[in-house]
Amino acid sequence: MSTNESRAYDVYGIGNALVDFEYRVSEEFLRDNDIARGHTTLVDAAQMADIRERLDGRDTRRTSGGSAANTAYAVAAFGGRAFYACRVASDEDGGFFLRELADAGVGSKQGERPEGVTGRCVSMVTPDAERSMFTFLGISEELCPEDLDHQALARSRYLHIEGYLCSSPTARAAVAEAREAARAEGVRVSLVISDPAMVHFFREGLEEMLGNGVDQLFCNEEEALTWTKTDRLDIAASEMKDIAPYVNITLGARGSLVISPRETAEVPGAPAQAVDTTGAGDMYGGACLYALTAGASPTEAARFAGAAAAKTVSVFGARLPSPTDYRELLAPLTGRQGRSA
Template sequence: MKKYDVTGIGNALVDIEFKVTDQFFTDNEVEKGLMTLVDEDRQNALMKVINAEEAKKQCGGSAANTVIAVSQFGGKSYYSCRVANDEMGHFFMNDMKEAGVDHNLNEDFLEDGVTGKCLVMVTEDAERTMNTFLGITSTYSTKDVNEAAILNSKYLYIEGYLITSDNGKQAMIDAKKIAEENGVKVALTFSDPAMVKYFRKPFDDVIGASVDMLFSNEEEAMIFTGKDNILEAREELKKVAKHFVITQGKNGAMIFDGDTFIDIEPYETTAVDTNGAGDMFAGAFMYGITNGHSYASSGKLASMASSKIVSQFGPRLEWHQTKDILNRLNP
């Protein structure tokens, strides 16, 4: 019996989310709709002009959001990451604990440095724009991978954002090797179209022959495969993933269960903030397939969860909301 449903590895970031207008981007020379890596000075300059009182602060990062979702739906998850011995680092660690996720962080052994932060800027059209300073998480490496946690998990979940550094990429490769050599399934998320566009070859190195589960949106799938339509792209993805999910925003999602494609219909909602929608879909889906649900049922659960997350501000559901979703799935 495995202790964890999912062990995740990824960049530990404190998400600082706030609402802005398009004029904010013009005034501060921010490129809308993208995740942009910035240095600390640039991020500090932006933080000086935001409305800090209205900003929402949570522990985050793509994989962190996903393993928290697994926990909130009733699963058991573990997160391997790096934060510094500063205010944000201690905030991250405590917030992760409150979310019910085990982790590799110990307040007595945190290193000096700066914990990574992600400024998440949300506009009226519900689009999110991210400026990220990685801080100490940019040094995430194989030594931060908890082999024991992986061995005691049903799935290893790898965040695509780690691909941006050589040490992060090597940690992805080494963690995947540990899992595969010990019969633990491996899931990978591309995380962002920019990651696939600029790190296509490194992703090949990480994926190797294949992964057990791949999470992608339509744009990422087409960039990765070099195809200009999703039907051709999904056929190409069969070559690198035994199973995969392609999220399609307001059009739902498609799942390849190893034999056939399953169309997952969306749930009607009014989007106010798309931040974390893909992470939530992955977390709810991973909870489902590791807790006895079929691929179709897991997709339905994930679609419900992601439709709820985009209808509110922030990348995380409340505990009562996850219970309501599970009750709708199993009335």
């Protein structure tokens, strides 16, 4: 078993590799195009081409994305050490995705990239800052055990699993292998449910990935209520304890509910002028995991994560504009800020 002294990475993420295209749209656009507001819709190549054609002419920005990728990016941006397991194609988008990972200081498995199409996501943001997404998984849907780097995983503190992977049989197989390896090496396992649609349409896949439970679970209020089939948050919180000893349920502007073996605590949200909620949950997870590996308590980590998420929703896009933004957020957090390997 690896020792803490030999841990090369704080977080080893596994998830989809997507190139994001972000647009500002009206409520009318969502209605006219029958787009599920505030949710993620999985689409095929033809549907992706169609929605991009409908959005043609609008200002857009291209960034590397994917839920767990954004979380890994946040860990690295705060000074932690992150690795990301994913699958990209040999196309230009795949090269772009890997370059952005490397530029952010996030490790990844290098090797020959298969032919195909790298996954894409269109994020449509309405004036109230809500994001609605169309996702074409492309070659990400073929993520499999071969895409794992077992050496990097064995030397990590956390394995962080993206809930969106539940729609792919080969990705679920990769998650199962990663979980088994993590347990064997004393690596803690974290999972984010990712989206209410995953609970609605792929519950069995999520249950398979959760297995006999994880160490840390992230979800939002709607996901928690949907998972537990109740409209009462207190009941949902109680039942979530059966999945993980540590659970963070985000509550939007109200903050988050932090469940641990010692207590259940409400952590108030940080003030924010919301512009775009894209990536807020990903940032919350990354900031929380970073803080936990820096020695923060669950409540301290949630408070730090809430401040980071609030900062994220105040800008357009899933990441903060500059390294200075991340450094400013670190000021209240005690710990190993930026400790070298």
